[in-house]
Amino acid sequence: MRLVTSGVSKRFQGVTAVSDVSLECASGEIVGLIGPNGAGKTTLLNLISSLLRVDAGTITLDGRPVHNIGPRRIALAGVARTFQNIRLCPNLTVRQNIAIAYTTAQRHRRERLGGLTIERLMDQLGIAQSAEYKASELAYGTQRRVEIARALALAPDFLLLDEPTAGMIEGETQELVSAIMEIRDWMGCGVIVIDHDLSFITNLCERIYVLDMGRLVASGPPSVLRDDPKVAEIYLGRKARRQAAPSSTAT
Ligand SMILES: Nc1ncnc2c1ncn2[C@@H]1O[C@H](COP(=O)(O)OP(=O)(O)O)[C@@H](O)[C@H]1O
Ligand SMILES: [Mg+2]
16 A cells, blocks of 8 residues: 655744645654754654644645544544654543553454454553553553554554654663564555654665655655765764754753
């Protein structure tokens, strides 16, 4: 399958958050989306997951338009996501959080994956030992993995991850690279992942898209980060300047 955005744009009052962005992800592919804060990365995921309406352009799944169909229909069509600001039900247990999504997915999607069970998902994400804890009782990194398990419980064709390593310690980030690759191999889904951790992105992704001020400024294999001067200036250069100025409010 192919998920494609063609010339997608989104404005908020005076701000053009996403401008004429065309990208694609095929089944089994893991693609990265990077860029400075405010580049439009989350807005693009919000457009793909139909939380926001596009102002212009199209989003298609195997050629079928899926923009503006709403979050429930896009989830049932096979596109699942996690959020930059975790959105678990804090008073429900890990198992209950995942079960809600699991029972929402149409049975044919789950059956396609044979052994897709809540237990298997929890094992895959390393959260089985936390199954009966409330989401609010868990460390941040664990909550992020629960969110990924919940998204996968929809048996998606495409998984969208918004900063999955935020709040994780380094060992956890390494494990997440393997976990996402194993999930891709198991489910055959395509993955679009936003993250600020460039070593995580380069270890995980076959292809990277670089956004800046709403525009796609570069794309290619992970070496694009090193070799494309636009990326060095726009992304790495800016980051280097921020690091040189400890009083800045960079996040
Ligand atoms: N709901 C919104 N209303 C108004 N402006 C928004 C909204 N969401 C995002 N923006 C603006 O759009 C731009 C892109 O934001 P965002 O997509 O969150 O960037 P990123 O995820 O790359 O940090 C920013 O200027 C941000 O302030
Ligand atoms: Mg964001």
